[in-house]
Amino acid sequence: MQRQLRFITSAVAVSFTLLTGAAFAQTQQAPPTPPAQEGYQPKVGQAGKDAVWVPTSPELVQKMLDLAKLQPSDFVIDLGSGDGRNIIAAAKRGVRGRGVEFNQDLVDYSNKLAKSEGVGDKATFVQGDMYAADISEATVLALFLLPQNLDKLADKFLDLKPGSRIVANTFGMTGWKPDVSEQIGGDCTNWCTALLWIVPAKVQGSWAMPQGELKLVQSFQKVSGSLGAQAISEGKLQGDELTFKVGTTTYTGKVNGNTIQGSGWTATKK
Secondary structure, three states: OHHHHHHHHHHHHHHHHHHOOHHHHHHOOOOOOOOOOOOOOOOOOOOOOOOOOOOOOHHHHHHHHHHHOOOOOOEEEEEOOOOOHHHHHHHHOOOEEEEEEOOHHHHHHHHHHHHHOOOOOOEEEEEOOOOOOOOOOOOEEEEOOOHHHHHHHHHHHHOOOOOOEEEEEOOOEOOEOOOEEEEOOOOOOOOOEEEEEEOOOOOOEEEEEOOEEEEEEEEOOEEEEEEOOEEOEEEEEEOOEEEEEEOOEEEEEEEEOOEEEEOOOEEEEO
């Protein structure tokens, strides 16, 4: 964790320097840019509406997609998709996806690149504001955004179907610790950490069980509370799977709306 924090602290410092530049100040409220001109090439550090463009390395893109454990049935969305590399990489694995990018030049560039790479049927890019984008179709989000961007989007992320995966380059969200953190090796010195979150089911509240009233307090994937007069321990969610202990007894069950079905036990939301 200390190593991860050092990477995040370093990354935040670099991004803060970029974001406070005059170019960002001038373009924060800018309208969509005109259609891309022939021969357009994106430049690292170019200003955008909500952040500058700094691409994720190909090695880290692959690490992020590995952590997401992509399946053919998945649909990947990238908010602030830049040159489209996350979505194109997923498409090369046979998975459909969509990038949402405010800069029309980058949208056009990404669509042309996807076609030239032979994945134009699976990778598409649209112009739009990432905060207003509909992400309900996503089973995987692949992102490289600053903490302040991610924090503004966290509620939308939590409304995704339990078990949906969010993978990101280096930066995380306030209070929501990643389920997995891995670094790429080699000579990488910046933007080297891939993070994974698994969207948890929502279990906060009181549940009726034959063993007594189950009261659950939820903080993202962490769960505390009590069963009858006994406190629960080691409570956690991995998608729709809830696990907790009461004394020496371990309870594991699947959350499905207002019911939790375990082996030999059931809980119903009050």
